[in-house]
Amino acid sequence: MESIDIKIDDGIGFIYFNRENKLNTVTVEMVNEIMDSMDDLKSKVNVIIIGGKKNFSAGADINQFKNLNPVNAYKFHLKLNELLKYFRDYDLPVISVLNGYVLGGGLELSLSTDIRICSTTAVLGQPEINIGINAGAGGNVILSKVIGRNRALYMILTGEKIDAKKAYEFGLVDIISDNPENEALRIAKIIKEKPVNTVKLAKRVVNKSFDTNLDLSVDYEATVFGLLFSDNETKSRIDKFFKK
Ligand code: COA
Numbered sequence: 377m378e379s380i381d382i383k384i385d386d387g388i389g390f391i392y393f394n395r396e397n398k399l400n401t402v403t404v405e406m407v408n409e410i411m412d413s414m415d416d417l418k419s420k421v422n423v424i425i426i427g428g429k430k431n432f433s434a435g436a437d438i439n440q441f442k443n444l445n446p447v448n449a450y451k452f453h454l455k456l457n458e459l460l461k462y463f464r465d466y467d468l469p470v471i472s473v474l475n476g477y478v479l480g481g482g483l484e485l486s487l488s489t490d491i492r493i494c495s496t497t498a499v500l501g502q503p504e505i506n507i508g509i510n511a512g513a514g515g516n517v518i519l520s521k522v523i524g525r526n527r528a529l530y531m532i533l534t535g536e537k538i539d540a541k542k543a544y545e546f547g548l549v550d551i552i553s554d555n556p557e558n559e560a561l562r563i564a565k566i567i568k569e570k571p572v573n574t575v576k577l578a579k580r581v582v583n584k585s586f587d588t589n590l591d592l593s594v595d596y597e598a599t600v601f602g603l604l605f606s607d608n609e610t611k612s613r614i615d616k617f618f619k620k
Contacts, residue, residue, distance in 0.1 A: 379406035382413050387568045388561070389414075389421035392429060399434035402481045404452065407459045414466060422572055423564040424466075426489065427473030427557075432498070435480025438507070453512030456481060460488040460514050464583055467576045469567055473556045474498050474549060479537070483548075484513040487522055490579065491563060493556040494540045494549035501537035521586075523548050571609040 383390040391413060393400035410426075417424060440452065463470055463485075472489035478500045486492055494500075502515045510516065511532065520528035523546045531538070543549045553559040567575060577600045585593035604610045 377409045377413065379403065380409050380413060382417070384417070384420055387422045388564045389417040389424045391417075391424060391426040393427070393431075393433060396428060396430055398437065399431045399477055400428040400482065401434050401437035402456070402485065403437045403440060404455050407455050411459060411462050414462070418467065422468060422568045422575070424468055424470045425473060425557075425560045425564055426470060427560075428476065431476030431482075432472070432474045432478040432486060433482025434477040435482050435503070441509075449512075456484065456513035459485065460518070463488040463490075467579070469575060469579060471560045471564055473560045474500070475556055480504055480511065480515065481513055484511060484515045484518070487514050487518045491551075491560075492549045493551045493553060493560045493563070494543060495556045496540050496552055496554050498540045498543070498549075499537045500540070500543045500548060501535065502531045503535040503537070505533065505535040519548075571607065571613065573607050574604055574610065577604065 377394075379393065379395050381390075381392045381394050383392070391410060393406070395401060395403075395406070414424065436452075436456070441449070444452065469491065470489045471491045471493060472486045473493055473495075474486055475495035475498050478486060478494075478498050480501075480503060483500055483502060502511050502519065504511050504515065511519070516528065516532060519531065522528075523531075527546050530536075538546070538548075540549065540552045544552050551559060551563075581593070581597050581600050584596055588596070
């Protein structure tokens with residue numbers, strides 16, 4: 377892998393972006409490498425932590441936009457969209473560690489992770505408007521669902537960078553920490569000890585509830601609840617509870 381490093385430690389998979397000299401800006405190769413490595417990690421770990429050492433990502437690598445025609449520009453964002461959907465449909469939880477710059481495509485990528493842990497010194501934003509482009513990988517659509525229409529429009533239309541405190545107040549990040557790597561690891565270790573099928577199905581039920589109406593999603597929730605009674609791990613945990 378050229379743009380990322382992978383580590384596996386005791387049931388937790390780590391994906392580190394490895395283009396710090398370019399502020400971990402996102403390329404098509406990087407997107408493909410992330411998905412390939414996550415395919416591979418699926419059978420080896422229970423939780424994934426993703427991020428950069430100094431920066432999460434300053435967005436799409438603008439060098440790729442040189443001489444880009446409209447069709448290829450569209451295709452570029454289809455590729456990023458593929459990654460966003462991949463994160464969402466990925467069985468296992470993905471925790472992002474947001475430090476340094478978290479801009480444009482970097483912020484969009486983090487929006488599709490499951491838990492966002494942000495450094496107190498991180499800088500977040502959707503600066504695309506400054507070069508006359510619009511976000512193309514959820515920076516309008518998912519952002520406005522996560523933080524609300526008005527706050528999203530403030531970020532999109534001004535291109536202003538915001539600090540971690542404001543991002544937390546907006547609901548753009550879930551936890552702020554002086555040591556986001558440690559906090560992500562602490563949370564990953566807790567999740568890793570939970571029954572893996574229950575974890576996978578919980579993520580699935582939450583995600584499906586965004587795609588379907590309330591009737592169907594609570595019905596699906598009840599179905600999954602029933603299904604888990606066929607899982608030996610669930611049975612043994614309930615038995616253990618009664619024995620205690
Ligand atoms: N695409 C390609 N290269 C980028 C980049 C991007 N989105 N953002 C930063 N870089 C490169 C810079 O060109 C520079 O490369 P160099 O060392 O070869 O000259 C390197 O990363 C460091 O960036 P620099 O601007 O020197 O750092 P800084 O700390 O002064 O500023 C930013 C950092 C992120 C505020 C500034 O680089 C910036 O505004 N980048 C664009 C962010 C953006 O618009 N993202 C959305 C893209 S659609």
